[in-house]
Amino acid sequence: MDPEKTKEEVTVDDILHILGPFGKFNVYNYMLILFPVFLAGMYSSVYNFEAMDLKYRCAVPECENETALNYTIPEHDGEKSKCLRFAPFNNRSTTNDTCSPLYFDTSTEIECDSYIYYEHHSIVKEFDLGCQDWKRSLVGTVHNAGFFISIPLTGLISDRFGRRMALVFASVANGVFGVIRAFSLNYEMFIVLEFLEPALGGGVYTACFVLALELVGPKGRVFASLLFNTMFILGGVTVTLLSWWLQSWRYLLFIIYTPSILVFVYIWILTESFRWYFSKGLYEEGLNVLQKCEKVNNVSVPKDHYDQVEKQAMRQRDARKSESLEKNQSTFKQLLLSPLIWKRLFICSFLWTASTLVYYGLSINAIELSGNSYLNYIVVIVIEAPANVCKLICLDRFGRKRVIATAFLLTALILINYGFIPAGNWSTTFYLGGKFFITLAYNSLYVFAAEVFPTNYRTTLLAICSTLGRTGSALAPQTPLLAKYYEFLPTMLFGIMAALSGILVFTLPETNNQKLPDSLKEAQEQDKQQQETEEKSTDNKTRL
Template identity: 50%
Template sequence: MSKDNTAIGLDAILKELGPFGTYNIVNYALLLFPCFLAGMYGSVFVFEAADIDYRCQISECESLNESIWLHHAIPKEKTGLSKCFRHSFNENFTISNETCGVYDLNDTFTSAHEKCASYVYYGNSAVRDFDLGCQNWKRTLIGTIHNSGLFLSLPLTGYVSDRFGRKVALSIAALMNSIFGFIRSFSTNYYMMVVLEFMEAGFGAGAYTTAFVLAMELVGPKGRVFGNTLINVVFVFGLMTLSGLSWLLKDWRTLLRVIYAPSCLIFSYLWILNESVRWLISKGRHEEALVILRKAAKMNKVELSEPGLAPLCELEKDKPREDKEDKEEGENKAEEKPSIFFQVIRSSIIRRRLVTCSFLWITCTFVYYGLSINSVSLAGNMYVNFMLVAFIEIPANFCCLFVLDRFGRKRVMIITYVLSALLCISLSFLPKGSGWLSLVIYLSGKFSITVAYSSVYIYVSEVFPTNVRQSLLAICSSTGRVGSTLAPLTPLLALYYDNLPSIFFGSMAVMAGLLVFTLPETLNQPLPDSIEEAERLNREKVQKQTA
């Protein structure tokens, strides 16, 4: 009995178990909790290092009422008083209430500008605690360092997940989140903070992708889109909760302690969460897979058919003979196991698919985060603004639920990429202050790229073999972080040409839409468990076209 037949039989067993049984609901609820937390962890640096208000400290006048002398001491700019410069003090005047507070204010300060030596801060963030006034590169570097940590975390967690199991990788990653995130709240200087920022993301950010893969392997083909939608909606609730907690607490250190402490609870999943049956089968641990399937059937109050379980039972009977052969060829087996990944990469079909999916992911993160970063004009209050940007993702994810299973993955991705490109480019033709029209187009662009992002996430989980599914998904996701790392730089493009960011977003989305034409459709296809099954997706496409 081949493993391929066993995999196909597993999808039939999952269908018998049903998509909404008690077993599925309990396990999905457990997996939604780390997804909710990940929504907060991925964007906490926005509030942790928020660009609060501050001004130059005018030591000559600080003891007096600032409303009297402030406009004379600090030069005006387009957006208000300067945050980084002050007027030079006229040394010919003596510091007194008469000179700085009441009389001759125009003569107290000269017209010359000089950089601030120190600052007065209004608000609470790392900018105040670590004196980052007028050092925006240091402030934005916090988010960049966080995203760079994902280049380490996602492949590392993917390797642990594919080698030692999904729940092991999830539990360890969540524990790393809790430890490094909580310690970061006690940072005594900027460098301690950014090091812990990298370590928290570098060792813990893979918890979300692990939970996602485990959830996708928990359900059959018909349940994947609904499961993906549910995860994404919970992730958005995490984003909105982050904004609400930040607004309520108004203290970045307290915020970190509140959101990171619960992550340590996920470490208990080592004992209470069931391992992925599909992963157990791919590792030849059929007895454990049978135990979990029977447990699921009991919880769902269904009776699994013997023909459905027959492939697994047959493989389990053959296991003693296989174990004997494994002992005789132990050294050869040990050499073969680490080479599975390289066997996959040697496939030209999988290799091209990996490169294409990586570019799709880069485009999604670049446009998605770029639109978020450039959305400050949506509302005056930064917390309300963040909530609005997050909230638009909820209808976008429900849209995925209705269109992906009806029209297929490819068609939806092509339409949403091209639509987001047209919307982004159209923004460049609108004059500033276009009011509701620009707002509607902006939100529509965010809606479209969110649908594309959600579609790519579920599509990538369907086109790679089980043995290396999370590793290849992690490569696509970590490569995609190039987009989220470059997105904070897009406002700098506007210094050269106002509409350049929108043109960049649109151009990349167009290229991504064209590349989708080269990929196979995965609608209602069983998850491939071997290289041959993954390659067969392309062959089936060719056969349909020639039929």
């Protein structure tokens, strides 16, 4: 073999293989990166407890006596109504005793003017939102709508100023607006801050994920994703337990958002992505990161490897510049004019929308199930842990496409049939099964989508997918309202979206153990190789 050819084939991933995916250098950086991910896990769930429904009833000024509820408050489906009371007789000469059964017309129900709250731990009591479910569900919708701004904003900051700066900006924004929200004076102030916090800080997870992904080689990506998912789950469980213990939404917000402000120090202690340095032509800074990793991990990388990687990065950058100048277009415009990129953007965005709708929808609806709302939510979150272990085992063994498509289709099968299962243990098992498989699909999608886009605009394109996909999470808080028309309508909707997603996955290329594409040209070659493989497979089957 020609030695010159061998030299040209050395890539960054070859150096990463020598450095090892989880040496001391990466462990240090991952510990720093995973802390904001843990916080993000809390922030993604907290709105469920801020606006949790409470136990309350109509206030009956004429007779505030709990023993008189049988003839002052009507009963529907075996429970006392929250929003209706019995009207007093117009002609009250029958009796002067306002707590007498004769004082109330039990054939006439009227809406409440005010409420008696038996619990005080959510904004429902503080801002008097009794029987205004749309205001409660609006909290979750407004929160998730903030991601339409934050994710592309974080992506632009990440690609222009670095992954580290994007992470710090988003984390500090989370902390500042979250703490201020804890001191909201009214519902209007609260809802504005509920939007601003994720609008400026909701891109933390994406920024952290891209930085972590670019620090390891192909063999470390799935395990890195597992670490992220685990920390995210721990965040969700932690905020649930804190809410249960504190029974105060103000104390809860202050406690969980204050640490995020401290992430500001990451500007000095967190390592920037060498891939980002290379994409910006800062080759010396990028190589310094790799050499620092080599020193900390106490391994030896041949010097010519660094020289070859630098030359390769320079050639790729020059090729992109040359191509851009020839067509008088920016690289980003070239990407958007590429049918390949449009295809991947559309498919990944739809997959993201379906995933977030089903994933968050199942979590939110779990609070509405019978039993302890906190325990329900914890169980639905914890079921994600075995799903993430399954992802670690299956993604590299069976490939991204097969695992994700199977997970989507099994989610669809379970949730569409959920309504036909009698209430009880089997019904609960099916519900948890749906959450298990959608978690497997959704979390695998992060790895899959990141691998199909080129490095120089990976964060931006991933952010576009995630942003458009947030349509699902913005709509998810409204799905419990569908149950008022038909109890199982939410799960049927989730099943249909999952089925469509499972079919679309097959139109994307397999990325298992493939080099991350660093340019549009490499992404096109990736797609071409996939088509050739599928054609050969079809020909072989035809011959057999």
